[in-house]
Amino acid sequence: MRASMPLTLAALAGVAGAAELGPVEFHGFASQGYLYTTNNNYLGPTTKGGTFEFNEFALNATAQPHERVRIGVQVLAYDLVNVGNDKVQIDWAYGTYTHPVAPDVSVGLTAGRFKTGHGLYGDYRDIDVARSAVFLPMSTYSAKFRDVYIAVNGAGVSLTASGKAGTIEAMGYVGSNNADPDGPIGTEFSSLVPGYQIETIRIKRVNGGHLNWQTPLDGLRVHGSLLYTNHLYVDGTIPMPVAIPGSPVGRMAEFPQSFDLQYYYDGIAGLEFQRGNFTAATEANMIYFKMPITGGAFYSRMRSAYGMLSWRFLPKLEAATSYGVLLTEDYNSRTSDPDHRGLSFSLRFDPVEHWLIKAEFQRNRGTALLNGYDNPSGYQSQWWNLVAVKTTFDF
Amino acid sequence: MHRIIPLIATALLTTPLCAAVVANEKTAPANLSADDVKAIFLGAKTAWDGGGKVIVGVLSEGPTQEKFLSDQVGKPPAAFATHWKRLVFTGKASMPKQFAKDEDLLEFVAKTDGAIGFVADGKTAPGVKVIEVK
Numbered sequence: 171m172r173a174s175m176p177l178t179l180a181a182l183a184g185v186a187g188a189a190e191l192g193p194v195e196f197h198g199f200a201s202q203g204y205l206y207t208t209n210n211n212y213l214g215p216t217t218k219g220g221t222f223e224f225n226e227f228a229l230n231a232t233a234q235p236h237e238r239v240r241i242g243v244q245v246l247a248y249d250l251v252n253v254g255n256d257k258v259q260i261d262w263a264y265g266t267y268t269h270p271v272a273p274d275v276s277v278g279l280t281a282g283r284f285k286t287g288h289g290l291y292g293d294y295r296d297i298d299v300a301r302s303a304v305f306l307p308m309s310t311y312s313a314k315f316r317d318v319y320i321a322v323n324g325a326g327v328s329l330t331a332s333g334k335a336g337t338i339e340a341m342g343y344v345g346s347n348n349a350d351p352d353g354p355i356g357t358e359f360s361s362l363v364p365g366y367q368i369e370t371i372r373i374k375r376v377n378g379g380h381l382n383w384q385t386p387l388d389g390l391r392v393h394g395s396l397l398y399t400n401h402l403y404v405d406g407t408i409p410m411p412v413a414i415p416g417s418p419v420g421r422m423a424e425f426p427q428s429f430d431l432q433y434y435y436d437g438i439a440g441l442e443f444q445r446g447n448f449t450a451a452t453e454a455n456m457i458y459f460k461m462p463i464t465g466g467a468f469y470s471r472m473r474s475a476y477g478m479l480s481w482r483f484l485p486k487l488e489a490a491t492s493y494g495v496l497l498t499e500d501y502n503s504r505t506s507d508p509d510h511r512g513l514s515f516s517l518r519f520d521p522v523e524h525w526l527i528k529a530e531f532q533r534n535r536g537t538a539l540l541n542g543y544d545n546p547s548g549y550q551s552q553w554w555n556l557v558a559v560k561t562t563f564d565f
Numbered sequence: 566m567h568r569i570i571p572l573i574a575t576a577l578l579t580t581p582l583c584a585a586v587v588a589n590e591k592t593a594p595a596n597l598s599a600d601d602v603k604a605i606f607l608g609a610k611t612a613w614d615g616g617g618k619v620i621v622g623v624l625s626e627g628p629t630q631e632k633f634l635s636d637q638v639g640k641p642p643a644a645f646a647t648h649w650k651r652l653v654f655t656g657k658a659s660m661p662k663q664f665a666k667d668e669d670l671l672e673f674v675a676k677t678d679g680a681i682g683f684v685a686d687g688k689t690a691p692g693v694k695v696i697e698v699k
Contacts, residue, residue, distance in 0.1 A: 228654065230653075234659060237618040238612060262655065268611070284656070299647070299650045299654070300647060330609070332604070337604075523646070564650065
């Protein structure tokens with residue numbers, strides 16, 4: 171699929187302007203940042219001198235061959251310290267058909283690889299130009315499970331209706347997904363077993379839906395979404411020493427090792443209020459998952475919430491702040507696992523259209539977002555700071 | 566009197582102009598509801614009720630743009646730009662065509678079937694009709 175993407179884009183460009191397709195639009199962005207943390211490493215070596223392994227690049231092509239049909243594809247490469255590593259992937263590639271069924275009511279069918287719309291801002295995790303801060307509140311939009319939410323390969327049905335009660339947009343979808351072994355899920359499982367080489371990560375079934383309600387109160391949006399995965403398979407090998415009969419010297423051999431995250435539920439609800447240059451948002455979510463292990467199963471529950479404010483106080487300057495909390499719990503023993511609390515301040519500067527610069531400072535407490543694999547000497551402190559600077563060009 | 570005239574002139578020159586919604590005369594209706602105008606300029610309404618694609622054109626900056634976005638769309642320019650980038654980079658819409666001058670936007674609307682935009686009140690061109698917003 172990855173190798174055929176350039177060919178697909180070239181083919182799309184080749185028919186640009188053809189009567190059957192109509193005009194094809196191209197857009198893209200390039201983001202580059204610098205990341206530094208104190209005390210603890212975040213997703214890789216970020217404490218000693220920081221890192222420039224922090225970028226996103228995307229290119230898309232879209233067309234509207236009929237008033238009721240849209241089709242498009244976006245390829246994306248991202249790097250967030252040790253995850254992503256700038257592998258070019260299909261971010262989305264889908265078609266949508268929309269059909270009016272009544273005045274101000276339409277239904278739609280979407281098929282392909284498309285964004286799930288999970289959370290107020292889940293679709294914009296990788297799109298720096300689409301948000302005020304460098305990072306979405308990490309308590310709720312953790313990089314660890316990015317690949318579960320980012321998109322689904324499947325089909326969805328949507329409904330849009332407008333009236334005196336505002337506008338409702340709802341979608342339900344079914345499908346599957348694959349995750350990059352070098353992505354955050356792969357890194358998380360790699361840390362469980364030293365030397366674990368992950369070959370594939372497949373999510374057999376992804377079901378979910380979301381609802382956005384633009385209320386009659388101007389600027390107020392209400393959101394709710396559910397996402398459920400069934401059987402997230404992680405397959406790989408572990409090198410282990412084996413004896414050679416009759417020889418005092420052994421050898422290393424690769425043994426298959428698989429994990430099955432049997433099910434994973436995530437429900438989220440939020441509000442966003444935007445009036446003039448001021449935006450306020452809050453969300454709360456709960457995650458529950460089960461993974462069988464030798465002799466039983468591991469259950470975990472995570473709950474998070476955040477509040478976020480942003481204010482464009484000058485035409486080219488915007489400030490934002492957020493506070494989020496993530497609590498994790500071993501569901502078997504009802505004991506608390508590592509948690510996270512984070513306060514962030516960020517500034518966005520748009521000197522000219524199509525170019526922005528951001529800076530962010532976070533004061534964090536807790537290790538829930540961290541990884542022992544990245545901190546082999548142990549966590550230096552429960553308190554750690556994060557500083558990020560990022561610039562993005564888009565067209 | 567000498568002080569009043571410059572003051573009036575300054576007020577006239579700096580007060581944002583009213584904006585008028587304009588559309589291609591072949592495909593657009595004579596009037597639209599305020600909700601429909603908002604839906605069009607936020608990418609939620611992409612087809613005309615009588616058939617055909619909605620093609621959106623906007624002024625890239627200036628007092629007319631600020632006035633229109635504030636009155637009809639409810640977003641300041643930066644939030645409006647962010648809204649459209651969210652749609653474009655998730656594949657849900659095409660970016661509106663942007664124009665620095667009213668005359669360029671009017672020329673675009675006149676020659677493009679299904680096009681709609683906004684200009685300073687009182688401006689028009691052959692092939693373009695002013696839409697009454699109810």
